[in-house]
Amino acid sequence: MRKRHKKISIDLGELVSFRLVETTVDNERVFLLKTTEGTSVSYASTLQKFQMEGQPDRYFFYARKAFEEGFVNEQGLELLVQMEKLTLKEYYDDVQSGEREQFPHGTHLNRANVAILTELALETIEGFETANREGKIKLIRDKIIGKNEETGKRVLQFFLDCGLGGMLMHSRYLDKKNSPLAVLELYNRERKLNLFDRSQGEYLGRWEIRKRGMWKGKAGKDLAVEAIEDVLWKIPGYKTATREEKIRLIRTYVMGYRSPTGKEHGTLQFFKDSGLSGMLSKSPHLAKHSSPPAVLRLYDEGRSVGLFDPDKDDSIKETELRRGHQSHRYGK
DNA sequence: TAGCAAGCGGGTTTGTGCGA
């Protein structure tokens, strides 16, 4: 056990005198209130120690008072409200069942709490808890990104239905309010899952989780290029292919794309079916909206592949893209 | 501090016209 904070003696009602100590219990960082009479372990037993079981809001009142009076800094306050997963699970279940209207005050002031609550919500998805990284990615993609086919709900609604609306709205550790992407990014960071790591074979594209204004500005342009590249990387062998092979693969799998829905086909439908219809119709970085040449040119400009290199015979011609290039069709 | 609701604005979907 290592001491972190200086001893503070303060009269705060039942919290007669205590000092703040950080330690690790079962590999989980927890905060202890050490009183002059002994040590209380974890958030739950701290409440027990001070006869505040079932009164977390009262405990937070004192913790906040300690902060306001300068006995603990912001980091200290965060540690004071750090809860172990078991305790959070009880609060989570109480909120879900309606027994508790909301999470105790201060719950969302701790980064780890936010990650645990996100995890508890995700673990309501069957198989998530035991899934490996790839399994988790698949479940996130299938069950909460985009419209869930069973519930018809999207990712934000998933977290709202899990009772995490307050957390999404108020936690200081989320980059944006009510942003499902911010929640998943924090969970990903805290759990070190590398869900968005593009160097891995399977990963979540940052563009897969919708965000307001996501296609705007330089960041939006970079994201668009990344999204197009992600989609092309799904073509077997594309990621490591030479320029010539890339062009051949694009002609075969993109320009010659046959949609399984049997409606539209070709380049545009390839990108639509890959989840880029929104970018196609709204990205301000496309010379034309929903234009296959514009999409591939944006990608080519961003990655310098040389798809349209006028000095090379095998380059893609815009005329090939303006209409469906029937000679490239496959799969029918 | 947490939760809720309303409203805005932007992303997504859908429908249709047009040209090769």
Add this chain to the structure above:
DNA sequence: TCGCACAAACCCGCTTGCTA
């Protein structure tokens, strides 16, 4: 006939303001 190109409607992420 096919699929690109565009517009409009719809949906949902996000902000704001209010209350408990």
